[in-house]
Amino acid sequence: MNIKPASTRNVLIDWIPYLKHRALSRKGKDWALQYSQHLRYQQRSMAKSQLSPLEINSATGEPFLRLPAPHQNIIVTPPREGDDEHLFALFRDTNVADWFSSIPAPFSRDQSRAMLDQAKEVADAVLDELHTLEKESPGKKLKVVDGCPVRHLREVQENGTDVFIGYIEENNKRPIGDSTIRWGIAAALASSHQGRGIMTAVVDQLLHSWLIPRMNARLIVVFTWVRNQRSIRVFEKNGFTKIAVIEGRVVQGKERSLTVLEWRMQED
Numbered sequence: 001m002n003i004k005p006a007s008t009r010n011v012l013i014d015w016i017p018y019l020k021h022r023a024l025s026r027k028g029k030d031w032a033l034q035y036s037q038h039l040r041y042q043q044r045s046m047a048k049s050q051l052s053p054l055e056i057n058s059a060t061g062e063p064f065l066r067l068p069a070p071h072q073n074i075i076v077t078p079p080r081e082g083d084d085e086h087l088f089a090l091f092r093d094t095n096v097a098d099w100f101s102s103i104p105a106p107f108s109r110d111q112s113r114a115m116l117d118q119a120k121e122v123a124d125a126v127l128d129e130l131h132t133l134e135k136e137s138p139g140k141k142l143k144v145v146d147g148c149p150v151r152h153l154r155e156v157q158e159n160g161t162d163v164f165i166g167y168i169e170e171n172n173k174r175p176i177g178d179s180t181i182r183w184g185i186a187a188a189l190a191s192s193h194q195g196r197g198i199m200t201a202v203v204d205q206l207l208h209s210w211l212i213p214r215m216n217a218r219l220i221v222v223f224t225w226v227r228n229q230r231s232i233r234v235f236e237k238n239g240f241t242k243i244a245v246i247e248g249r250v251v252q253g254k255e256r257s258l259t260v261l262e263w264r265m266q267e268d
Ligand SMILES: CC(C)(COP(=O)(O)OP(=O)(O)OC[C@H]1O[C@@H](n2cnc3c(N)ncnc32)[C@H](O)[C@@H]1OP(=O)(O)O)[C@@H](O)C(=O)NCCC(=O)NCCS
Pocket: 095, 096, 097, 099, 100, 186, 187, 188, 189, 190, 193, 194, 195, 196, 197, 198, 199, 200, 201, 223, 224, 225, 228, 229, 230, 231, 233, 234, 237
């Protein structure tokens, strides 16, 4: 995939359609003001897209979310064919897999393939639904959907290619549109990228760019091992509060306690 890291150059490239659109000629107009007008112009046109607020890679057509600075080189994309190899490597790392009760050890290629198929099924269904709606009824109100199409984290390199670094997924078992739906979140980051604030930013971005506005998420509950302070901190920093500790769970022969954290939408 070919996305350049966000940079002044990219901002300028990004600005070209606006320059063309407005044929800027008025002398002495303040650049900051012009850029903020461009952003408003871009937001207005993006608001018409059912994929909003996802951006679209102009080279490949793939939708993505970019993290804000200082993590602007991290993007979240739909799962891609071939990602099963990356999931396999991610969960063969015991520093990652040990924190999941649902990941069998050792993790197999069949399991990584099944994981990718499941992720693609959710992402493809949402993207197909929104693309069809966009095509058949352009300009319609943004539809509430029951999944997040972007879930694989990638670090964009200097040369524009990107490298898989982790995943995040939302899950639930209740009907779409029901504001009492209790969502869950699971996430994992390659050991090489842990402890840099990345997952805190990913959770924040997904929550405010997709789960709340596009999925109408109002209640999210996550479970994490009591010893997983790093994971607990990520959720606490995103406004989750500890509501319970479940003692005495035996997982893969080891007794472990679970922390339950909850996030509720603050209604005005
Ligand atoms: C848990 C995980 C998703 C967190 O992502 P991350 O990008 O490494 O986390 P961040 O860097 O955004 O934040 C980590 C926070 O935990 C804190 N932290 C790290 N180790 C800690 C420890 N031993 N005790 C307390 N806090 C700790 C960090 O200081 C930071 O908080 P701060 O910003 O207030 O200083 C990632 O480390 C991971 O994938 N781990 C392995 C798999 C896993 O545990 N998944 C979650 C299963 S529920």
